[in-house]
Amino acid sequence: MSLERTLTVRVERISRQTPEILAFELAHPWGRPLPSYEAGAHIDVHMPGGFSRQYSLARAPSAASAGSYVIGVKRELSSRGGSASMHERVREGDLLPISAPRNTFPLREEATHHLLLAGGIGMTPLLAMAQALAARGAAFTLCVFARSEEHLAFADALHAPALAPHLRLHLDQGDASQRIDLRSLLAERASGTHLYVCGPGGFMQAVRDAAAHWPEDALHAEYFAAPTDANTTTGLPFTLKLSRRGITVPVAADQTAVDALHEVGIDIPVSCQQGLCGTCVVEGDGEGAEHRDFCLTGSERRHKVALCCSRAKGQELELQL
Ligand code: FES
Incomplete structure (x- = not known):
């Protein structure tokens, strides 16, 4: 296996968003434009201590923002690595290696209405998507779930005039009449509506349960981590058939x-x-x-495979390699 090529960025600004979340603005060290991206994209950040994590870009691409990326990093209580390293060891002016942006969570052009459901720090890709939709005058609703106003990251961006009319805010500790009931929100799907969700595991599952009757191709999810019960490494042995090379490669039970x-x-x-x-x-x-990934859509799964985790349903899996 090989790691993707990296580029180096400088940490321009660090701003506290909530008691647990810091925003990092990253720019080219010599002020050059960074690679372009689409709303929903993420980058890998290679941080001090040898950790690498994926973070969504939390701002829609625009001419004004071409020189920098913004990410939000929540300090996980159990973290001794990734998020703790970003919070404790990274300072303004530091250089960080990152990957180019990659988008496995794009807006769907065919949607006539976009329903964006964000739980906590899961707001980051959805904020960028909401800004992109507002800029193009598309129909959308952004529902943000947070504990309280104090725990609401990127509040200024959320309350900006372009987003405010589309925003529904659910605060666990806020006005009960403003809370959003997922089951009633998702009970009926208007034709053409696509649902996008990002947040902690429990929130993602609650949305998936409430939207279980939605067509699979109208549901789009971005996961931060594989669910704890996910098996992404082992299974039965099988054979890869590489159609371009005309060879087969055995995959052992304990191998990816x-x-x-x-x-x-x-x-x-x-x-x-x-x-x-x-x-x-x-x-x-x-x-x-046998798809074990959390990034491909239902239609992509018909002709694509994530090789770090997925296996053959039977004894053989053909790849365009
Ligand atoms: S390496 Fe990330 S999906 Fe396979």
């Missing part, structure tokens, strides 16, 4: 497809290795795959 390919000299770029980021996705017989 990426590892098996690496053993025969075929390097597939990886990043998260948990099925989250989309770096290792290749074209192949998606219908023959």
Whole structure:
């Protein structure tokens, strides 16, 4: 396996958003434009201590923001690595290696209405999406779930005139009449509505349960971490059939497809290795795959496979490699 190429950015500004969340503005060290991106995209940040994490870009791309990226980092209580490293060791002026932006959570052009559901720090990609939708005059609703105003990150951006008419705010400790009941919100789907969700695991599951009757292609989710019960590494042995090379490669029970390919000299770029980021996705017989990723949509799964985690349904899986 091989890690993706990185670029170096300077930490321009660090601002406290909530007691647990810091925003980092990252810019090119010599003031050059950074690679372009679309709302919903994320970057890998390689941080002090050898940790690497994915963070969504929390601002819609625009000419005014071409020189920098903004990410939000929540300090997880259990963290001894990634988020703690960002909070404790990274200072303004530091240089950080990052990946180019990658988007596995794009807005759907075919949607006639976009329903964005954000739980806590999961707001970051959805804020960028809401700003992009507002800029193009699209129909959307942004529902943000937070504990209280004090725990609401990027509050200025949320309350900006362009977003305010589209914003519904659910505060656990706020006015009971303003709270959002997911089951009634999602009970009926207006034709053409697409639902996007990002947040902690419990929130994601609650949304998925409430939207269980929605068509799979109208549901889009961005996960921060694989669910704790997810198995992304082992399973039954199978064979990869590489149609372009005309060879087969065995994958052992305790091996991933990426590892098996690496053993025969075929390097597939990886990043998260948990099925989250989309770096290792290749074209192949998606219908023959046991998909274990959290980044491909239902329609993408027909012809794509995330090789860091997914396996064959049967004894063989054909890939366009
Ligand atoms: S490496 Fe991130 S999805 Fe496979």
